[in-house]
Amino acid sequence: MTxxxxxxxxANDEDVAVFHISNAHMDGDSILYFTQSxxxxxxxTYFNDSYLCIDLKSGSSING
Structure with a gap:
């Protein structure tokens, strides 16, 4: 699915909102929000104790 x-x-009778996060870890990153839960x-796209690997060649950045 694209x-x-x-x-x-x-999914399992729950509405899920999927958002593309541009220029984050990679250029195809997404987050999912399970609305009822x-x-x-x-x-x-988030690490609590360190920086993640960032694909600079695809245009990703620490700001993304």
Whole structure:
């Protein structure tokens, strides 16, 4: 499944909002927000104790 900026899907009867995070870890990163559970899944776009690997060649940056 592909999308540009955002996508709304349903998984296990729960609405999930999917957002593309441009220029973060890689150029294809997304976060998922499970609306009924109030859970945000950041994947590997957030690390609590260190910087993540940033794909500079694809235009990603620490600011992204």
């Amino acid at each position: 999308f540009n900026d955002k996508l709304n899907i349903t 109030n859970i945000l899944h950041n994947s590997d």
